[in-house]
Amino acid sequence: MRRDSAPGRAxxxxxxHLSDRDAWFAATLAAVLNGIGMLLEMAIIxxxxxxxxxxxxVSASAAxxxxxxxxxxxxxxxxxxxxxxxxxxxxxxxxxxxxxxLKFAEMESNWSPFQTHKxxxxxxxxxxxGFSVGLLSIAAYGLSAVIQLLFxxxxxxxxxxxPSEPWPMIAFILAGVLALVxxxxxxxxxxxxxxxxxxxxxxxxxxxxxxxxxxxMNTPLQVxxxxxxxxxxxxxxxxxxxxxxDRSVQNLREINSVLVQHEKEIEWQTGQSVSPDxx
Amino acid sequence: xxxxxxxxxxxFLDDSEDLREAMRVLLETALGVECMCFGSLMELEERSNxxxxxxxxxxxxxxxxxxxxxxxxxxWLNDQGFRGKVLFFTGHARTNPDxxxxxxxxxxxxxxxLQPDRLIALLTRALDEAS
Numbered sequence: 288m289r290r291d292s293a294p295g296r297a298x299x300x301x302x303x304h305l306s307d308r309d310a311w312f313a314a315t316l317a318a319v320l321n322g323i324g325m326l327l328e329m330a331i332i333x334x335x336x337x338x339x340x341x342x343x344x345v346s347a348s349a350a351x352x353x354x355x356x357x358x359x360x361x362x363x364x365x366x367x368x369x370x371x372x373x374x375x376x377x378x379x380x381x382x383x384x385x386x387x388x389l390k391f392a393e394m395e396s397n398w399s400p401f402q403t404h405k406x407x408x409x410x411x412x413x414x415x416x417g418f419s420v421g422l423l424s425i426a427a428y429g430l431s432a433v434i435q436l437l438f439x440x441x442x443x444x445x446x447x448x449x450p451s452e453p454w455p456m457i458a459f460i461l462a463g464v465l466a467l468v469x470x471x472x473x474x475x476x477x478x479x480x481x482x483x484x485x486x487x488x489x490x491x492x493x494x495x496x497x498x499x500x501x502x503x504m505n506t507p508l509q510v511x512x513x514x515x516x517x518x519x520x521x522x523x524x525x526x527x528x529x530x531x532x533d534r535s536v537q538n539l540r541e542i543n544s545v546l547v548q549h550e551k552e553i554e555w556q557t558g559q560s561v562s563p564d565x566x
Numbered sequence: 567x568x569x570x571x572x573x574x575x576x577x578f579l580d581d582s583e584d585l586r587e588a589m590r591v592l593l594e595t596a597l598g599v600e601c602m603c604f605g606s607l608m609e610l611e612e613r614s615n616x617x618x619x620x621x622x623x624x625x626x627x628x629x630x631x632x633x634x635x636x637x638x639x640x641x642w643l644n645d646q647g648f649r650g651k652v653l654f655f656t657g658h659a660r661t662n663p664d665x666x667x668x669x670x671x672x673x674x675x676x677x678x679x680l681q682p683d684r685l686i687a688l689l690t691r692a693l694d695e696a697s
Contacts (some may be wrong), residue, residue: 502628502657505678506582513588516682520595531584 300418300468303475304366310416311364314373315357317414321376322350324403325383338390342383349379369416377424380407381431388435392448400449401456404432408463412470421467429460503542507535574599574693577617579639580626580655581605589624596686597693607634607642618643620650621696622689624676627656627665640668651696653689 305313325347332338353372360368384403391398407428415421433453436445445452514528514535521528576599578589586603593601602617604610606629610617617623623643625636640652652673654665665675676688 505657506580506585506626509679510582510584510588512679513585513592513682513685517588517591517595527587531588534584 300471300475303418303471303478305416305474307364307366307369310366310369311357311361313414313416314369314376315354317373317376317410318350318353318357320410320414321380322347322354324380325350328383328387328403332387335391335394337394338387342386346379346383350376366416370420373414373416373420374423377407377411377427381427385431385435388432389440389444392440392444398448400452401432401436404428404456405459408459409466412463412466415467418467418471421471422464425460425463425467429456429463432456500542500545503545504539507538507542510535575616575620576601576689576693577604577610577620577623577650578602579604579607579610579623579629579636581629581633582626592682592686593689596682597689599693605629607639610639611642614646618646618648620648622651622653622693623648624653624655624689627654637665637668640673644671651692653692 304310325343328343329340329347332340332343353376357372380403384401384407388401392400405428408425411421411424411428415424433456436449436452436456440449511532514531518525518528576593576597578586578593578601580586580589580603583605586605590601590603593599599621602613602620604613604617623639625639627636629635629639636654636656640654643652652668654668654673654675655678656665656675657678669675674692676685680688
């Protein structure tokens with residue numbers, strides 16, 4: 288999962304991204320759903336004379352092409368291209384629906400209005416590879432139906448086939464948006480948990496390193512403390528004690544060089560430098 | 567405490583040769599005891615007869631990578647029936663669960679670095695308790 292914002296700042300849902308692999312998988316599922324859906328649509332159309340079959344056939348072919356592209360690119364998935372392909376799927380489906388809705392309304396006596404648009408709103412909430420793409424997709428499915436109904440359906444068809452619309456359609460748009468928000472909020476929480484766990488792991492590693500360093504430092508410090516004390520009371524030549532102090536100071540210098548290696552990790556954790564001023 | 571008795575013996579186990587030497591001088595001059603210094607459990611085992619006769623053992627915990635620790639030495643002393651007092655003298659004791667276990671078995675823990683006066687006072691008291 289990607290991380291685009293500064294550490295410690297809560298992400299907006301627009302900044303939440305699926306992993307490249309998850310986004311690719313979602314776009315693939317959407318294309319599969321489109322392909323199968325259009326085959327079913329064609330089967331239905333064959334039973335209803337007067338409804339054109341060509342748009343569904345073209346959309347099914349488009350789904351096949353997009354699936355091939357997804358298959359070829361599966362080794363190098365990306366959220367960006369998954370979003371592009373997903374958007375093409377949405378455009379393909381919405382176009383078919385806009386071209387056939389009126390005919391269905393006119394020719395099928397028990398037509399349930401805009402069922403596929405409603406399904407599209409919910410599928411977008413479940414499968415969109417990004418939050419913005421999901422919102423656009425829900426808008427495309429939902430608003431296209433509302434606009435077509437309000438401005439392009441003859442009044443007699445509107446009254447006969449869709450008396451309660453557009454309110455059910457608007458309800459599905461809202462449900463789709465809420466489901467999309469819920470899904471990406473869940474992804475956001477998962478990413479925050481993963482980030483917190485990674486930070487905790489790093490902090491534990493640092494704490495362990497510093498405990499070890501503290502252990503290493505305390506022995507030479509103790510040697511210096513004892514040697515200075517012995518020097519103060521010494522009647523014998525001071526050279527051995529001074530040698531011990533020298534060696535202990537050297538040990539402390541070596542430990543300091545170990546600490547320097549951990550500086551970058553500390554900077555990553557705190558977001559600011561703890562390095563002393565250097566020339 | 568009978569600090570004038572030269573037979574009072576303390577075992578000191580630490581992998582730092584400098585600290586061993588500084589402690590030997592401190593203990594022998596300030597407490598008047600005989601200090602047997604060891605750098606590893608193996609050295610301690612080689613002179614087990616004299617070591618087990620000591621009144622007190624002061625053990626570092628971390629004796630270097632890949633070698634038995636001071637806690638192993640503590641277990642070895644227990645297994646050998648050591649009857650003296652055991653002190654751990656270590657750089658970080660508070661977070662080590664093995665140290666907490668040793669504390670429950672009657673060991674005492676001193677944290678490095680200690681000021682010499684304080685160290686002598688603590689060791690004197692520990693020797694008193696051990697006698």
